[in-house]
Amino acid sequence: MNKALLVVDVQESFRQRPLWRVISNPGIVEQVNQLVALARAEGDLVVWVLHSEPGTGNVFDPVNGHVRLQDGLAPADGEPLLTKTAHNAFTTTNLHQTLTQRGIRELSVSGIRTEQCCETTTRVASDLGYDVTFVTDATATNPIAHRDAPADQTIEELLADPRTLHSEDIIARTEYALAGRFATVRTVAELTGTQG
Template identity: 65%
Template sequence: MTRALIVIDVQESFRARPEWEEINNPKIAEQVNRLVRLARDAGDLVVWVLHSEPGSGGVFDPALGHVRLMDELERQDDEPLIRKTSHNAFTTTNLQQQLTEHGVRELTVCGIRAEQCVETTTRVGSDLGYQVTFVTDATATNPITRNGVTLSAEEIVQRTEFALADRFATIATVDGLERAAADQAR
């Protein structure tokens, strides 16, 4: 096993926020489940990551019960589930150790927020020497307003793709990865 799918923050905490109404990919779990099935079929490791802010009193505080995978996700009991307290999935977890133990050299990443935790994990993973694939349509985000200027979710995702492509990651879609797997199986 040299590859792993890293599913980042596809958790109920986001649906508990009012901003969920503006998310660009409310059915992200469907895309993630397709990636999970693809990874399992290839014999790849699937790692689930949850963002946690203990003691914060917000939706990421485990005491409130929202820090759990979205109900429709298809996690198997033997797949690692790690909790992070930083924006990337490496710094405050043993993710790198788990990947090393499994001989992983290639990562496929997806999850919620494309430009925040997923992008940051992609960049750190690349810096650590992993070959990373960022699956755009298996990410989600919200519009962001700063200094009176709003970027749409689509603009944010596009900016993320531009920032990552050919430097930190290969940009892919679920359909494209499924086609590539089908072609390889022939």
């Protein structure tokens, strides 16, 4: 085993936010489970990562009970479940040590949000010398408001604002930024051999 699948932040916290209703991939659990099944079948390590913001009172504060995997996801015995407090999965966890101790040099990245925790984890992993595969359709994100947009705008206002960066544009930008520089970009079907 020299490969690992990282499942980053596919947690209930995101489902509790109003933006979940415009998430790019509401069925992400299905794609992640396909990757998990493949990794387990090939004897690869699956590493589960959750994002936590203690003391904030928001949906990422563990006291509210949402810092847990979404329904339908479950670590098997021996699969690490790490909790991070930074955007990437390395800085505030022992992920690098865990992978190094097991001789892992190849990573596949999936999770929420495409351009934030998943992309940041991919960039750091690449800088640390890992060979990274970014599984785009096993990630999810939501539209991002322009920096000058009002903080209290509704989802309808967000979607109507011509300055909003929409999910499909975020995903495309992430693929362009990562491919050939920090990662190989693949789909679940390409990895599982289920493409038509």
